[in-house]
């Protein structure tokens with residue numbers, strides 16, 4: 192990979208950021224496409240984000256991705272926002288425009304929709320069931336709507352957050368959004384179950400859910416990618432459901448950022464997945 196004085200530079204801003212797979216991902220594509228460029232981790236404390244962004248822009252960076260805790264601040268700092276960022280109230284991509292403005296985008300919903308499609312999930316008119324009401328659940332609502340869900344049934348540990356999510360996102364989607372308390376009722380005739388909670392993540396308790404009410408034909412997706420196979424996916428596989436893990440979303444959400452920084456739309460390939468799986472195991 193060449194890095195010349197004209198290299199195109201971008202990175203991921205977070206605090207902490209050392210755990211992020213984004214440098215791995217983008218550098219895989221930079222190498223695959225022979226781009227004269229670099230993508231680096233940018234450890235930036237919350238209180239220094241605005242000044243750091245200014246410096247990166249002045250240093251010629253094309254833009255940055257944002258991870259915890261910067262997505263909401265990036266949303267607030269952007270001069271222009273896409274619909275997905277507006278719906279999420281958060282931006283995971285800031286593109287530095289030549290006129291000095293910051294364009295805020297959110298590619299998580301696009302990434303999840305692409306991952307579900309690649310996993311063979313079609314909804315076309317069926318209801319979908321979503322667990323969680325945090326940032327990832329917001330992206331999931333938009334993705335399920337794009338996939339054609341007739342209704343999205345949202346369940347959350349603190350039920351009032353599910354109701355807030357349904358109310359806030361209703362103006363952005365065609366699907367009917369319904370906050371539910373009753374899992375068996377929410378699972379009835381559903382085409383897809385998506386876990387957008389952090390239950391089941393490495394270091395967190397597993398999701399406490401009995402899959403018996405889930406129709407046999409329903410697909411099951413977990414947004415968690417560490418571990419790659421959560422207890423939820425293991426149980427769903429054992430029952431014969433089509434399953435989709437969270438690594439697909441991570442890879443597909445990065446593709447529009449790469450295109451914005453380097454001008455090439457990259458492909459999600461088995462080689463990329465293998466490299467990221469190895470990084471997760473390390």
Ligand code: NDP
Pocket residue numbers: 299322323324325326327328347348349350352387388389390392396398399414415416437438440441442444
């Ligand atoms: P948030 O902290 O914003 O939300 C966490 C959600 O999980 C809340 O709905 C919370 O419920 C729920 N929750 C936490 N613990 C439990 C539990 N023990 N039982 C039931 N529900 C629980 O996190 P995010 O939305 O940002 O992330 C959620 C998950 O999605 C994470 O695992 C993250 O890694 C993953 N993710 C994956 C991405 C990918 O590219 N694959 C992208 C973004 C996120 P409550 O409101 O009641 O507290």
